[in-house]
Amino acid sequence: MKATSITGVYKEKNRIYTENLPCCKGSTVYNERIVYYRDREFRSWNPYRSKLAAAISNGLKISFKTDSKILYLGAATGTTVSHVSDIVRDGWVYAVENSPVAMKKLLYTCGKRHNVIPVLADANHPERYGSIVSGVDFVYQDVSQRNQAEIFKTNVFRYLKKNGEGVLMVKARSIDVSLKPKKAYELVCLELEDAGLKIERRIDLHPYDKDHMVILVSYF
Amino acid sequence: MYLVTKWFGVFLCDEKGVKKKILFPKDEKEISKRLIEIDKNKVLSEEKKIIKNVKEQLVVNEKRLHRYGVYKPNDPFFIEFDIEPRDFGFSENLLHKAAKVVAEEKTLEELKSKDLQIIQMVNALDDLIQVSNLLSERLERWKSISASKKKIQPLENVFSMVDSSIKYFEKQIEDDMRDIAPNLTNIVGPLIGARLIAFAGGLKKLSSLPASTIQVLGAEKALFRYKKEGGKPPKHGVIFQHPYINTAPRKFRGKIARAMSSKISIAVKADVFTKRDIFKELKLVLDEKVKNIKNL
Numbered sequence A: 001m002k003a004t005s006i007t008g009v010y011k012e013k014n015r016i017y018t019e020n021l022p023c024c025k026g027s028t029v030y031n032e033r034i035v036y037y038r039d040r041e042f043r044s045w046n047p048y049r050s051k052l053a054a055a056i057s058n059g060l061k062i063s064f065k066t067d068s069k070i071l072y073l074g075a076a077t078g079t080t081v082s083h084v085s086d087i088v089r090d091g092w093v094y095a096v097e098n099s100p101v102a103m104k105k106l107l108y109t110c111g112k113r114h115n116v117i118p119v120l121a122d123a124n125h126p127e128r129y130g131s132i133v134s135g136v137d138f139v140y141q142d143v144s145q146r147n148q149a150e151i152f153k154t155n156v157f158r159y160l161k162k163n164g165e166g167v168l169m170v171k172a173r174s175i176d177v178s179l180k181p182k183k184a185y186e187l188v189c190l191e192l193e194d195a196g197l198k199i200e201r202r203i204d205l206h207p208y209d210k211d212h213m214v215i216l217v218s219y220f
Numbered sequence B: 001m002y003l004v005t006k007w008f009g010v011f012l013c014d015e016k017g018v019k020k021k022i023l024f025p026k027d028e029k030e031i032s033k034r035l036i037e038i039d040k041n042k043v044l045s046e047e048k049k050i051i052k053n054v055k056e057q058l059v060v061n062e063k064r065l066h067r068y069g070v071y072k073p074n075d076p077f078f079i080e081f082d083i084e085p086r087d088f089g090f091s092e093n094l095l096h097k098a099a100k101v102v103a104e105e106k107t108l109e110e111l112k113s114k115d116l117q118i119i120q121m122v123n124a125l126d127d128l129i130q131v132s133n134l135l136s137e138r139l140e141r142w143k144s145i146s147a148s149k150k151k152i153q154p155l156e157n158v159f160s161m162v163d164s165s166i167k168y169f170e171k172q173i174e175d176d177m178r179d180i181a182p183n184l185t186n187i188v189g190p191l192i193g194a195r196l197i198a199f200a201g202g203l204k205k206l207s208s209l210p211a212s213t214i215q216v217l218g219a220e221k222a223l224f225r226y227k228k229e230g231g232k233p234p235k236h237g238v239i240f241q242h243p244y245i246n247t248a249p250r251k252f253r254g255k256i257a258r259a260m261s262s263k264i265s266i267a268v269k270a271d272v273f274t275k276r277d278i279f280k281e282l283k284l285v286l287d288e289k290v291k292n293i294k295n296l
């Protein structure tokens, strides 16, 4: 098991891992494999199940620190949230999700994680969680909605600290099924750039996800 | 002066810092109670108290507080000025606990909500109808070769049970639909209405869809194929089950579907937003329209 250039992400052979939090010893979130190395417990991070793992496997460098504050939009049932929570062990993950069915499961899978703050809310209306969330270092978004660029912008402007970064997972089909994926990504990037965000990198999630692109954005 | 509400208290601030504050009790229950109030768009008693006797113009960044100050969500002050819980003796672990209580309560409440129950009921109903058809076919075949009473009885029992469950769900769906969506129910009937809610994923979601989407709800596969591969666009989804459409001559169906979905869209918006009963007028207009289309 070796550390990688990304804080909190480890590698062994061709798989990536995060170190499980002490409060969650021995428990898994989505039946991922647990391995032990020098008395430390690592959870395997499956790129077929988590788009962030897919992005990292395809070369995405993210700037998480152990004490980063992350605004996570579209937390779903906590697959990726749990790994982010492993990485920012001394920081916070505000996990926003608007489906009560998903939230119920998220509370079950990540309720014990002391650095996860669950928020049942619609990311279209960031001001509704204004008393809970404040100044974050990173905005992560995976909501597969048609207006996802809009959702991303309003949250970035309200909560992302200057010099912060953000990641947007774009599913081409949810932008417009009649467009070629390339065109759909182009539209999203243009909308972000028009709002003054800088596109740092774009990485295709192939072969882990079909017609998905991750966009890394910075904000000054 | 800025009025800022955080999970641990309410604050009056200016560029130099916090001028006045009322902190919440350091207790997850007390904090979650306030977060739920905020979520329900209510003004906290602490908020009312802190602004009493303040003469200066206030600036707020929540619509919830617009009565108390100018609403400026993008005022840079709110982004640059962070009030740290630790500076006031609050640990973020308390927020973790309070947020969990809030999310649990809200989740429970939303899962209980009637439209989600209706979605489950109408899906169950459609399952039961399918089972009932299968069973009745089987019984008929069996009887056609003359069945022994003893052997066929268990199947007859299940069949009649399925049938009474179908009646039960139809009644329950109708009652709940009249309750949460009277306009929609009166325009298309409780079952088609319930299926529309199911395909949209909820009543609120249905109310936000344009009429053109409502027209093809339930025909997603066909729509996707059309957008990708061209050809003929699907003209109707679930609303095709309505007698207005499925008894009409083929050439009129698209037009009638369009007229219906536009009225459905208006009806659902009334059910969700104004909550006024407008179905009588809507139905008159729709009937007239359908008549005209057929007489063209």
Ligand SMILES: C[S@@+](CC[C@H](N)C(=O)[O-])C[C@H]1O[C@@H](n2cnc3c(N)ncnc32)[C@H](O)[C@@H]1O
Residues within 6 Å of the ligand: A049, A050, A051, A052, A073, A074, A075, A076, A077, A078, A079, A080, A081, A096, A097, A098, A099, A102, A121, A122, A123, A124, A142, A143, A144, A145
């Ligand atoms: C593709 S899933 C996210 C998967 C998750 N990021 C993971 O890797 O474990 C998208 C999620 O976004 C949620 N979502 C969609 N629209 C949303 C909105 N407006 N606000 C909050 N969540 C939303 C959906 O309910 C769904 O759970």
